[in-house]
Amino acid sequence: MAWHLAPDFPSYEEARSEFSWDAIPDDYNIAHDLLRKHDDGNATALEQCYPDGRRETYSFRDLDVRSNRLANGLSDLGVERGDRVSVVVPQKPANPLTHLACWKLGAISLPLSILFGEDALRYRLNDSGANVAVVDSTVRSTVDTVRDDCPELEHVIEVDGSASVGDGSTLDGDENPSDRDSYDFEEFCSGRSNSFDIAETTRDTPAIIIYTSGSTGPPKGVLHTHDLWLGHCPAFHMYFERTAESAGSPADSVYWTPADWAWIGALGDLVFPAWHYGQTVVGCPMGGFDVETAYELLERFSVTDTFLPPTAIRMMMGIENPAQKYELSLRSICSGGEPLPPEIMDWAETELDGVSVNELYGQTEANLLVSNCRDWFPVRAGSMGKPVPGHEVAVIDPVSGEEKPVGDVGMIAVERENDPIVFTEYWNHPEKTATTTLDGWHLTGDLGCRDSDGYFWFKSRDDDVIITSGYRVGPGEVESSILEHPDAEQVGVVGVPDETRGEIVKAFVQPVESRDGGESFREEIRSLVRHKLAKYEYPREIEFVSELPKTTTGKIQRRKLREGKDENA
Structure with missing residues (x-):
């Protein structure tokens, strides 16, 4: 039977007081949740398109079977519980399929951006100790360049390559050393069993390492557990306005984001929560963001909800009369990463015929802590919104741990205990993990304040x-x-x-x-x-x-x- 986390309440106050995480099953596994639990396995999970016009449709059952084949293949390579598998693939099916296969094995997936250069890729592959990399053909040469510097990286599986290596056996003679233990993705999965018994896991089993962006220092590997994407679901309801009293049924929702599927802002804010609820996601490897392509995708797939970074929104504001030029089905936009100026909300209200823009706040270590929801409370321009149900957020003194009075600037923090969005540890850096914890609080490193109505206001990074x-x-x-x-x-x-x-x-x-x-x-x-x-x-x-x-x-x-x-x- 389908099981969904249901933060559906008639008011924000009731959601904050009544919602809890107690409904999470003891044997929780992300892959089972996203794929196998749905009553209708034939429902569309992924609408995939490509710049050359190709279009593919995958049901939840399709993704289950395909990730089963990949899981069997990874198992044959020796991938076991706790091993790390890197995913260097853009918005293509192989990206989520690799994550899902890892979670079925009890292994840890490692999303990495195709935009990474040699140093960035080398650092993350070595720091994580990944022994398998599933990589797009566009980054294969970069991976080959750093491969000799990554002694634990034993196998490379290439997506959409121009030529395959077959079974990946070690080559002799004058063959390119980078071809040793290398495979073509489709051939690697082909002919393997369509069935796979999911490993026994709990909500606290390690599942994914996501590296910080490195905007304030060297990137750190952030380890999260299987219940991470469930932790995003209450915020997903807020910023996409799926409250009990909101207009429109989620059953007809279609979700898309241009954000790189290597980041928690794409995977966690949109892709995996949508699949938790059995909804359709659109994927398209755009390369650089193109405004016309974005509007065409929104129209072609009747996208109802989208996550757009502020920069993308500003670029889309350059198109005159978009609601007349394109037949749009948009209901809501969520955005984050920097405070949204009032003109963005005004633009969506006037130029997109009343589409709401809801800001969200979080970080790789603890994502989606605060958000806006127009159906629950008035949006205050420049405000981050109010705490998401299920997360205890406060502004505290980072030395004493005491909560700051209303209006006073302090550090934004969230209670660690029983909260699925708060990370477990920094990979290989337990001493850094300790510096972010104080009296049961996770310290975000961000400064802000709370007003008398419960709205949070971002000020700056502590070190900025x-x-x-x-x-x-x-x-x-x-x-x-x-x-x-x-x-x-x-x-x-x-x-x-x-x-x-x-x-x-x-x-x-x-x-x-x-x-x-x-x-x-x-x-x-x-x-x-x-x-x-x-x-x-x-x-x-x-x-x-x-x-x-x-x-x-x-x-x-x-x-x-x-x-x-x-x-x-």
Whole structure:
């Protein structure tokens, strides 16, 4: 029988007081939950398309059978419980199939981005100790380059390669060493049994390692357990407005995101929660984000709900009259990664005929802690929203562990006990895990405050705070203010040394194509920030740049902006 986590309550207050995690089965396994528990195995799970126009449809039963074949193949390679298997594949079926096969084995999957270069890939493969890599043909050469530096990586399985190696037996003679123990994905799975007995697991069995983006330091492997995606479901209900009283039935929902399927923001915010509820997900390996392609996908597949990073939304706002140009079925958009300015909500309301945009907040270590839901409470522009049912979130003093009074800035934290979204540990770095735990709280490293109505407001990363003339300035607030200028495309704000003030605020601004940087533009920005924020928060230095350094998830790397300043000083 189908079993679904059901945070359906008529009000936010009732959901917060009544929801619990006690319904999770003792023998919980992610793969069984996402595939085998559904009463209708023939329901569409994945609508897959490709840039060349090809289109494929996979039911939940199709994904179950195909992941069974892959699990049998991995087992034959010697993959066992706790082993790590890396997944370096874009939005293609082989990506989720590999995760599902690992979870059926009791192994640990390792999502990695196809955008990673040699150093990034080498570091993560070595740090995780992955012994199998399932890789897309577009990154095969990169994997081959680093393979000799990854002694534990024994097998490579290539997706959509131009040629296969067959059974993967060790080759002799003058063959390319990278072809040793290498396989073609389809051939590797072909002919294997359609059945597989899922390993015995619980909600606390290790399941996946997701690396942090490295925006504030070297990336860390974040270990999560089998109940991770269940932990996302209450927030999924909130930001896609699937409350008990909301209009429209979830049965007709179709979900899509352009975000890389290597990140928790794509897999956890959309793909796997949708499959928990038996809903359809659209996949398409777009490469770089293209606005026209995005609108065409939304129209072609009648997408009702989407996760869009703020940068993607801003690009989509450049299309005039989208609701008239495209036949859209959109009901809601969720977004996160940076505070959303009011004009994004206004644009969706007017240009997309009332589509709601709900902000969400989380991190790789503890995702989806706070969110908005227009059906439950009014959205306050610039606010992160309110705590998601099932998660005890507070603003605390990071030294004493005591909760801060309403309005006071402190560190955003979530109770660890019995919360499935809170990570187990940093892989290979238990000492770093300990630094994020205080009196039963997980410390996010993010500073914020809570108002008297229970809304949370993000201020900055703890290590990004700028102290100028004794005042503490959060760069996120300054960035949000500058982004309200119509000619500012992207912004990164950091503190730079100053003999008089200790630090001053510096803004790196990427103008829109139609605007050149100049002193008049600088003054417009300074006046805007002075008007929106305190006088001490305006950027005394402004540098115009053609682009800003970003992680592969699209986050601006303030650390690199600071390092660049130090190198030029």
